[in-house]
Each structure stands twice: as structure tokens, then as C-alpha cells.
Amino acid sequence: AQSVTQPDIHITVSEGASLELRCNYSYGATPYLFWYVQSPGQGLQLLLKYFSGDTLVQGIKGFEAEFKRSQSSFNLRKPSVHWSDAAEYFCAVGPMMFSGGYNKLIFGAGTRLAVHP
Amino acid sequence: EPEVTQTPSHQVTQMGQEVILRCVPISNHLYFYWYRQILGQKVEFLVSFYNNEISEKSEIFDDQFSVERPDGSNFTLKIRSTKLEDSAMYFCATRGYGRNTGELFFGEGSRLTVL
Numbered sequence: 001a002q003s004v005t006q007p008d009i010h011i012t013v014s015e016g017a018s019l020e021l022r023c024n025y026s027y028g029a030t031p032y033l034f035w036y037v038q039s040p041g042q043g044l045q046l047l048l049k050y051f052s053g054d055t056l057v058q059g060i061k062g063f064e065a066e067f068k069r070s071q072s073s074f075n076l077r078k079p080s081v082h083w084s085d086a087a088e089y090f091c092a093v094g095p096m097m098f099s100g101g102y103n104k105l106i107f108g109a110g111t112r113l114a115v116h117p
Numbered sequence: 118e119p120e121v122t123q124t125p126s127h128q129v130t131q132m133g134q135e136v137i138l139r140c141v142p143i144s145n146h147l148y149f150y151w152y153r154q155i156l157g158q159k160v161e162f163l164v165s166f167y168n169n170e171i172s173e174k175s176e177i178f179d180d181q182f183s184v185e186r187p188d189g190s191n192f193t194l195k196i197r198s199t200k201l202e203d204s205a206m207y208f209c210a211t212r213g214y215g216r217n218t219g220e221l222f223f224g225e226g227s228r229l230t231v232l
Contacts, residue, residue, distance in 0.1 A: 034220070043208065043225035044160070090160060094221075104150065104173060105210075105221055107160040 002027050004093050004108035012114040013081050021076040021111050023091030033074040034092040034105065035065055044090065050074065061085070086115045119143040123209050123224035131232055133198050138227045140192040140209030148212040149192045150221060151184065153177065155205045163207075166192065199231045 005024045013019055025031060035047040048059025055067040065076045074091060089112075092105040122141040130136050142149055151163040164174040166184050183195045192211075196203055206228050210221040 032220075036223075041228075044223040046220065046222075049220055092160075104162045104165055106162070109159045 002093070002106050004091050004106055006089075006091055006108035006111050008111045009109070010112045010114070012116060014116045015083050016080050019076075019078045019081045019085070019113070021089050021091075021113070023074045023076065023108060025072050025074065025091070025093045027072075027093050027095075029095055032094045033065075033067060034094070035059065035063070035074075035076050036090045036092060036107075037061075038088045038090065038110075040087075047076070047089075081113075081115055083115045083117060086113055088112045119222075121209055121211050121222050121224035123207075123227050125227055126225065127228045127230070129230045129232065130199055132201060136196045136199055136203075136229060138194045138196075138207050138209075138229070140194075140211075140224055141190060142192055142209070142211040143213070143222055146211035146213050146222070149184075149186070150210040150212070151194045152208040152210060152223075153205045154208065154226075155202075160208065163194075196229075199229075201231050204229055204231045 003026045007022050033050040036044040037047050038044050047063050048057050048065055050057050050067045056064060058064050063076060063078050065074055067074050088110045090110045091108040094105045121143060124139045128136060149166040152160050153163050154160045161177060162175050164178045164184055165172045169186060181197050186192050194207060206226045208226045209224040212221050
């Protein structure tokens with residue numbers, strides 16, 4: 001079955017501290033992997049994506065993520081968190097192969113990040 | 118930067134009423150999706166739409182829901198007779214054409230409140 005697991009429902013870090021949000025997936029084929037961020041009451045903004053190639057991908061706002069096929073993981077990292085990073089973060093997986101009208105994304109339950117000053 | 122536009126941003130309706138949520142996709146995109154997020158919960162897939170027909174739908178997308186692209190531009194989600202549990206944020210998403218275009222572009226969402 002296709003699924004995405006974000007083990008941490010809620011994480012609190014101090015401003016300036018490093019951050020790692022975990023994401024594990026179960027998918028039958030080689031996946032596309034995404035991280036989206038959602039501020040309260042807002043839509044979903046793409047942080048970064050992995051399609052192929054270098055397993056360490058860089059995104060916006062200083063975020064990066066590393067794809068580890070052996071661990072079925074795609075963890076999101078940031079070396080120094082800013083107060084404005086407080087939001088909900090969603091990991092998502094979709095099929096790599098072009099498949100017509102399909103290609104739905106499956107989302108994890110999300111990790112809510114709080115940042116202490 | 119091209120974007121997906123959704124209207125209304127917030128709609129309050131009485132239970133049993135019909136609701137239509139509208140989405141204007143990015144102009145050259147061909148694949149359209151609706152997702153739903155109940156407050157505090159995960160983003161759930163509802164339906165995908167391509168070439169003027171539904172290509173996939175979830176268990177949530179029952180007979181009360183329908184989608185169409187009536188004028189070649191707007192992509193709409195209709196809920197025929199709303200229920201309290203339909204209260205959620207509804208996101209439209211669109212995708213371009215091509216092998217490595219798996220990215221979905223999401224709108225800002227339409228918040229539906231059913232009273």
C-alpha cells in the first residue's frame with residue numbers, strides 16, 4: 001500500500017537551532033518526493049522536490065532534503081531555524097512515471113513546527 | 118509566476134445546500150485535482166480530472182460530489198447537498214504535461230463551513 005509517515009506530529013525548536021523533520025514512505029515504484037509548507041490558514045507552498053539525480057536537494061528558504069532509498073526516507077533539514085519557519089510541514093509522494101491523468105500525491109499527516117525565540 | 122486561483126476563499130453554507138467551488142488553473146496545465154483538508158488533519162485526495170473526464174477518485178468522492186470544466190478555463194467542484202462533515206479546506210491543484218512534471222501547483226484553498 002502507498003503511504004507516507006511523518007512520525008513527529010509536533011516539534012518545538014529554539015530559533016537558530018537546527019531542524020530535521022522525518023518522512024518515510026511506502027511506494028511500489030520509484031517515487032517523486034515533495035515537501036510542502038503550510039502557514040496557518042494558508043495554502044500549500046512547495047519547499048523542494050526530488051525527481052532523480054543528486055539525492056540531496058536544495059529548496060527555498062534554506063531548506064534541504066536527502067533521499068535515502070535504502071531507508072525509504074526523505075527527511076527535511078534546515079541548519080538554523082528562523083521564527084518565520086513556524087508552520088505545518090507535509091511530506092508527499094507521487095509516481096515518477098508519467099501516467100496520463102494520474103499522478104496524485106499522497107500526503108503524510110504533517111508535522112507542526114513551533115519555534116521558540 | 119503563474120498561479121492557481123481559487124474562489125471563494127471562504128464560504129459559509131447551511132446543511133443541505135449546494136456549493137460550487139471554482140478554480141482557475143495555470144493556463145497550459147492539463148491535469149486538475151481537488152484535495153480536501155479537514156481542520157487539523159492531513160491533506161486528502163478527492164479526484165483527478167484529465168481530458169474532460171475523471172481519471173481517478175477516492176472513496177470520499179461519492180455521488181454528492183461532481184467536477185467539471187464547463188468553459189475550458191474554470192475547473193469546478195460541486196457538492197450537491199452539503200453535510201456538516203464537508204466542512205474543510207478544499208485545494209485545487211494543477212499539473213503540466215510531460216515526463217518530469219510531477220509537481221502539483223496548489224491554490225490558496227477555499228474554506229467551506231457547513232452549519
